[in-house]
Amino acid sequence: xxxxxxxxxxxxxxxxxxxxxxxxxxxxxxxxxxxxxxxxxxxxxxxxxxxxxxxxxxxxxxxxxxxxxxxxxxxxxxxxxxxxxxxxxxxxxxxxxxxxxxxxxxxxxxxxxxxxxxxxxxxxxxxxxxxxxxxxxxxxxxxxxxxxxxxxxxxxxxxxxxxxxxxxxxxxxxxxxxxxxxxxxxxxxxxxxxxxxxxxxxxxxxxxxxxxxxxxxxxxxxxxxxxxxxxxxxxxxxxxxxxxxxxxxxxxxxxxxxxxxxxxxxxxxxxxxxxxxxxxxxxxxxxxxxxxxxxxxxxxxxxxxxxxxxxxxxxxxxxxxxxxxxxxxxxxxxxxxxxxxxxxxxxxxxxxxxxxxxxxxxxxxxxxxxxxxxxxxxxxxxxxxxxxxxxxxxxxxxxxxxxxxxxxxxxxxxxxxxxxxxxxxxxxxxxxx
Amino acid sequence: xxxxxxxxxxxxxxxxxxxxxxxxxxxxxxxxxxxxxxxxxxxxxxxxxxxxxxxxxxxxxxxxxxxxxxxxxxxxxxxxxxxxxxxxxxxxxxxxxxxxxxxxxxxxxxxxxxxxxxxxxxxxxxxxxxxxxxxxxxxxxxxxxxxxxxxxxxxxxxxxxxxxxxxxxxxxxxxxxxxxxxxxxxxxxxxxxxxxxxxxxxxxxxxxxxxxxxxxxxxxxxxxxxxxxxxxxxxxxxxxxxxxxxxxxxxxxxxxxxxxxxxxxxxxxxxxxxxxxxxxxxxxxxxxxxxxxxxxxxxxxxxxxxxxxxxxxxxxxxxxxxxxxxxxxxxxxxxxxxxxxxxxxxxxxxxxxxxxxxxxxxxxxxxxxxxxxxxxxxxxxxxxxxxxxxxxxxxxxxxxxxxxxxxxxxxxxxxxxxxxxxxxxxxxxxxxx
Numbered sequence: 001x002x003x004x005x006x007x008x009x010x011x012x013x014x015x016x017x018x019x020x021x022x023x024x025x026x027x028x029x030x031x032x033x034x035x036x037x038x039x040x041x042x043x044x045x046x047x048x049x050x051x052x053x054x055x056x057x058x059x060x061x062x063x064x065x066x067x068x069x070x071x072x073x074x075x076x077x078x079x080x081x082x083x084x085x086x087x088x089x090x091x092x093x094x095x096x097x098x099x100x101x102x103x104x105x106x107x108x109x110x111x112x113x114x115x116x117x118x119x120x121x122x123x124x125x126x127x128x129x130x131x132x133x134x135x136x137x138x139x140x141x142x143x144x145x146x147x148x149x150x151x152x153x154x155x156x157x158x159x160x161x162x163x164x165x166x167x168x169x170x171x172x173x174x175x176x177x178x179x180x181x182x183x184x185x186x187x188x189x190x191x192x193x194x195x196x197x198x199x200x201x202x203x204x205x206x207x208x209x210x211x212x213x214x215x216x217x218x219x220x221x222x223x224x225x226x227x228x229x230x231x232x233x234x235x236x237x238x239x240x241x242x243x244x245x246x247x248x249x250x251x252x253x254x255x256x257x258x259x260x261x262x263x264x265x266x267x268x269x270x271x272x273x274x275x276x277x278x279x280x281x282x283x284x285x286x287x288x289x290x291x292x293x294x295x296x297x298x299x300x301x302x303x304x305x306x307x308x309x310x311x312x313x314x315x316x317x318x319x320x321x322x323x324x325x326x327x328x329x330x331x332x333x334x335x336x337x338x339x340x341x342x343x344x345x346x347x348x349x350x351x352x353x354x355x356x357x358x359x360x361x362x363x364x365x366x367x368x369x370x371x372x373x374x375x376x377x378x379x380x381x382x383x384x385x386x387x388x389x390x391x392x393x394x395x396x397x398x399x400x401x402x403x404x405x406x407x408x409x410x411x412x413x414x415x416x417x418x419x420x421x422x423x424x425x426x427x428x429x430x431x432x433x
Numbered sequence: 434x435x436x437x438x439x440x441x442x443x444x445x446x447x448x449x450x451x452x453x454x455x456x457x458x459x460x461x462x463x464x465x466x467x468x469x470x471x472x473x474x475x476x477x478x479x480x481x482x483x484x485x486x487x488x489x490x491x492x493x494x495x496x497x498x499x500x501x502x503x504x505x506x507x508x509x510x511x512x513x514x515x516x517x518x519x520x521x522x523x524x525x526x527x528x529x530x531x532x533x534x535x536x537x538x539x540x541x542x543x544x545x546x547x548x549x550x551x552x553x554x555x556x557x558x559x560x561x562x563x564x565x566x567x568x569x570x571x572x573x574x575x576x577x578x579x580x581x582x583x584x585x586x587x588x589x590x591x592x593x594x595x596x597x598x599x600x601x602x603x604x605x606x607x608x609x610x611x612x613x614x615x616x617x618x619x620x621x622x623x624x625x626x627x628x629x630x631x632x633x634x635x636x637x638x639x640x641x642x643x644x645x646x647x648x649x650x651x652x653x654x655x656x657x658x659x660x661x662x663x664x665x666x667x668x669x670x671x672x673x674x675x676x677x678x679x680x681x682x683x684x685x686x687x688x689x690x691x692x693x694x695x696x697x698x699x700x701x702x703x704x705x706x707x708x709x710x711x712x713x714x715x716x717x718x719x720x721x722x723x724x725x726x727x728x729x730x731x732x733x734x735x736x737x738x739x740x741x742x743x744x745x746x747x748x749x750x751x752x753x754x755x756x757x758x759x760x761x762x763x764x765x766x767x768x769x770x771x772x773x774x775x776x777x778x779x780x781x782x783x784x785x786x787x788x789x790x791x792x793x794x795x796x797x798x799x800x801x802x803x804x805x806x807x808x809x810x811x812x813x814x815x816x817x818x819x820x821x822x823x824x825x826x827x828x829x830x831x832x833x834x835x836x837x838x839x840x841x842x843x844x845x846x847x848x849x850x851x852x853x854x855x856x857x858x859x860x861x862x863x864x865x866x
Contacts, residue, residue: 243842362838405795
């Protein structure tokens, strides 16, 4: 079958999947869990082959670490599936109900987005997590994992797909792409695909965003900042900066630039420099920084660079205002932090910095669905429409308006013969839990 | 100043506007209301000139009707501003708060989207409504109205802009475009503009969607359907179809195609034909329709056409399933209705039809922010990300994650030295109002 015809079949399966109950979707998740356990040896064997190939191809250590799928990873993804099964149904939730007039009731009810294409790195556990999130949220999934995981992904996909079909979900509710060239075909399918979630390098995500009419959720670069205020507790600042830079250097939520209030420059920099040296972090600084500690001279290019490496740029600012302007101009609206003991300054910074995450006195590395307690995530969005920040189950649903009438026509309301009375039947509220 | 430089100034004003309190934004709205009243003669005079020009240019009656801005329209927009002022602040709402660990609290708080570009038809009241919605929701607005309203819009914009500045909001929080050529420049400004809302013809909205990297919210065509089920109350079906077709023929929520269950074809069609004839609606039908009543032969093209005219296409279907498949294939995901007395059939249809509005036993013309009780709307979205259906105040906000720490670093949690305890402090709930 032609590739785009196959994607159309997925689109056609979407309404049927959208109408399944939470029980049906949970039963499918349970079947996936059982099947993964039963077929674990098959999975590990496929992964061994991928690992051997990766080694032969000279794939780097960190990539090989993510590629590895062993008992521990299997246990983790199975626990993740159990967690999802236990969660409340994200679908069929009435967000509000309002009687517009006698016998005319409007309800806003959650529903799936439809068909979601996810392109992700060579991490087999991601395939399982994304599949499970899509099943729970009633979304059809088109999956493309990193090519280094080809054999593992093929095995995992087949096991999951069979389990889902046997559990009674529509056969076309999942599809896997294997060739990189198929991504370009996928980008053309704006009639069939409702959302793309690309994960990977800045250049790759930018490429996707620039070559499709399908809405894209995700983030390209992650240029995160920490601003050390004049009222900072410097004993907190140093470990936070070191953690944010070095705890996992290639993550998107790693800090790339620190902004230091000039009043604390002389006190902070020697301590910070010593701590960074201990972790072999190269410090790049403006002349105000170089006046206090040894550093590589920074250029404006450093303001715009996501190093993804043991490099940190630093500059001084005269005020929190200057820090805010710098971050809104050079940042990527991902996650930015202020170190201060002054709650007013913190709130001002957090209200004016235009980022998905705005932090006070903690590491930017907390920007992650697991650490927020969302369970699994499909990615982090720096867009401001729909979901922002780490995207979990809630970010995978939309809603529709259901209007239940008994013969009402608009002419009667336009003429004034009838009037709306807008009586709220249900309303969202904030509850102290 | 160069045009794109001016848009950058708007972007720079966005964080300041985002940090304003509800009191400040309400004071600005009150100032706008007062200024409109004080300068009403100036507004009416500008509108008289636009109306004269329109007449001289041979602009059609319906367009001139929308262009007219008189005492009645002024009263309506002023009432709309008062309603908005009375509404709860859409910003700074904590959607949830969770303690991740001792002294580490995560809050999800609503905030504006940022800079919104709205391109709308020659309706001066729309300029006032959109400005007011943007002020209330803390969004900077770039406004481009239909050229027939040039003088009225210029006068209204100046009055509103002065009032807003005098009330203390940032001077660059609003901007008006006048030349159509400026739209193309606006489409390039993806670094400064967060969202575009184009209203107008299908072709125009498609053009915008295809020529910008800025996210677009809205709808192109509106091909709405009514399906008359075998268990329909035909006495309801006829007036609903007539209303949905003729109450305002050029609206996007007007019905274009009706699907009739073959079991009720012979009973429904003669009644329906008589009612449509009385309103001079041309019926186009398949041969199954033509077997019962006189009609113009329909082609597949009719399935894909938004007539925006006194024309209705009709075909028969063998089941609700066939109706659902037709609507999901040929519809525009706007608003589709089932006429049936069977609640299970209705629910099945409403769950499987993939549209922003799914109705039972009432006219598709109800798809409108005012009729839903939202107050003013900026448009209707057929997209499934962010707001769907009529978009009011709630559709103009995003959220950000605020994380308040006291020195926490991720390394302590990665090593297992510390553990998250995820204690929900606030949670949304559904309340019986």
